[in-house]
Amino acid sequence: MPVLHNRVSNEELKARMLAETEPRKTISFYKYFTIEDPNTTRDALYLAFSQLAVFGRVYLAPEGINAQISVPESNVEAFREQLYRFHPALDGLRLNIALDDDGRSFWVLRMKVRDRIVADGIDDPAFDPSNVGDYLKAEQVNQMLDDPDTVFIDMRNHYEYEVGHFEGALEIPADTFREQLPKAAEMMAPYKDKNIVMYCTGGIRCEKASAWMKYQGFTRVAHIEGGIIEYVRKAREQGLPVRFIGKNFVFDARMGERISPDVIAHCHQCGAPCDSHTNCKNEGCHLLFIQCPACAEKYDGCCSEQCQQEHQLPEAEQRQRRAGRENAARIFNKSRQRLKLTLNNPEDE
Known part of the structure; x- marks a missing residue:
């Protein structure tokens, strides 16, 4: 075998x-x-x-x-x-x-x-995930961005939105995709007569989200075909203006793709313009956060002085301190003004 x-x-x-x-x-x-x-x-x-x-x-x-x-x-x-x-x-x-x-x-x-490829929390058997919104190609996306009768909503997590998003797109302030779905319907309730365009990194979240919005009674729902990645590729191939600003966060070792030269985020430690994510080098932390080169040197790649001190201890003592400690991936969530402990689970993408 x-x-x-x-x-x-x-x-x-x-x-x-x-x-x-x-x-x-x-x-x-x-x-x-x-x-x-x-x-x-x-x-x-x-x-x-x-x-x-x-x-x-x-x-x-x-x-x-x-x-x-x-x-x-x-x-x-x-x-x-x-x-x-x-x-x-x-x-x-x-x-x-x-x-x-x-x-x-x-x-x-x-x-x-897995139970599902996207953890959505939907248990309603009447929900049909195949009844998705209209697909938008790059040229249509640009046209919709200029349409005052259209609302763009970002179906990604805060740390993704923070470093890059479409011009004027709204963030859904929730910790997970399963929390975003009902929140999106709630936030968009006053805009049921408008066009609603949903997007995410590669299309998987916004496709299901568009079906959910239609299930909630929204009729003018669309989503970007292939997400940010396909939009940028086609816009560049066709010589169209790329209307995504900043970086596109990706769930691999690169942690981001540069889309435009704009740096719209800031170092979580000193506030300097920066959009480079990193994980705290302290093996007992691994917080995902934004850190500028100066702070990376000052804190030895760690998120705090406490983690820096622990990171510098002998390995045996570090292991002893980590024993029994919850070791889920931690994410700095600036929109909540706190450090949010959550599983950084790429199945949400």
Whole structure:
């Protein structure tokens, strides 16, 4: 029986990836479709992807697939063909190619079965996720941005919105996607007679969100086809103005793709203009926050003096302090004016 999961340490796998000489392409894709046996599908896909040296993160559920991966350039076409042949629902599926890519986004293949590919918290059996809003292409997006009868809402998390968003787009102030859905319907209630355009990174969240809004009685609902990634790619290809400002946060080692030169966020420690996310180097913290180069040097890559002091302790003492401590990924949520403890779970993308 072949090994269907990784057995090598992260450190060694990362070193192997960094030693590769062939460039890689970072690719994301998703598809809502019925998977009768996600576990069997997972094992078959794991073997197929491993044979093509695919790294990344893949989630499968009865409702479909969600993936962010990297593929050696010489295997991209073979990967595309293999994916399209794997299931009729995947034939011709759009693959979002990263916009700002060094090919070092992933160094291991992790493939998991979940209850859902997007944690939405919806338990209503009458809800039809396939009844989605209209798809908008890049030119239509720009036209809608100039339409006073249109409201753009960002269906991403605060730390994503903070570093980049569409001109005039509204943030839904909630901690998770499952909290955003009812909040979006509540916030948009006064605008039921307007066009509502929803967007996210690659399309997976706003597609389901558009179906939810229609289920809540909104009739003029649209979402950006392929999300920010596809919009920017098509706008650039077609010579259209790119109306997304700042950085597009991504859930891999890059933590962001530069879309425009505008820096609209600030260092969470000193307030200087900055839009570079990092994780606190203290192994007992790993807070996701924005840190400028000066503060990175001052605090040794840590989020606070306390974490800096702990990070400088002998490893044995650090491990002793971490023992029994909750070690969920922590995210600085400036919109709530506090440090928010939450699982940084890419299934929300």
